[in-house]
Amino acid sequence: MLILALTTGVRYGELVGLCIEDLDFKNNQIKVHRQWKYKEGGGFGPLKTEQSERVISVDKLTMRTLKQHLKLVENDLENVNKLVFYDPSSDISVVTNDRLNDTLRSILKRLNISPLITVHGLRHTHSSILLYKGVSVLYVSERLGHANIDITTSTYAHVLKEMRERDSEQTSHIFEKLYLK
DSSP states (O other), rough: OHHHHHHHHHOHHHHTTGGGGGTTTTEEEEEOOEEGGGGGGOOOEEEGGGGOOOOEEEOOOHHHHHHHHHHHHHOOOOOOOBTTBBOTTSSTTOHHHHHHHHHHHHHHHHHTTOOOOOOHHHHHHHHHHHHHHHHHHHHHEEEEEEHHHHHHHHHHHHHHHHHHHHHHHHHHHHHHHHOOO
C-alpha cells in the first residue's frame, strides 16, 4: 500500500477503494473512479472532485509488487467487493489509515528518516519529486486529481520557486551558447 501511495500520489480513500478490476497490468495503469468511505464504516463513495476520476500510469516494478500482493486477497471469498487492500480483521474491511500511518512511521524511524510523515505526506512527496524532476505542473495536477491547476501551484509553490531559479539559470546558459556559435 505504501509503495503504491508513494508512486501514484493517490489519496488514502482512493487507495483503499481500489478493486482488482481497476488494475490494468497490460498497460501498467490503475483506474481511480471511486473511494472507500472509511470514515463512514466502509462502502464505496464518490471521489473528492469530478477531476479526481482518472487513470494513472504506474511503473512496472510497482505493478509487479501489486500483482504479488493480489495473491493474498483475490481468492478470499469474504472479499465480496474484490478490494485490492482488503483486510478481514478490520471493521471497515481495509487497512485503516491509522494502522497504515503507524506502519509508515515505524519504517521511517527504522531507516532513520525524518521528518516523520503520514500517508498523505507520501502524496506530497510524490508530487514534489515529479515537479522537481521537471514533470509539468499540468500533468502533476491531473495525476493528483486536483480540481484545477491553481490548487497544485499554490500547494507546491515552494518547489516551483526552486525550479524557477533553476530554469532562470538554464535560460541564461542557453542564450550564452547561442552567442558562442
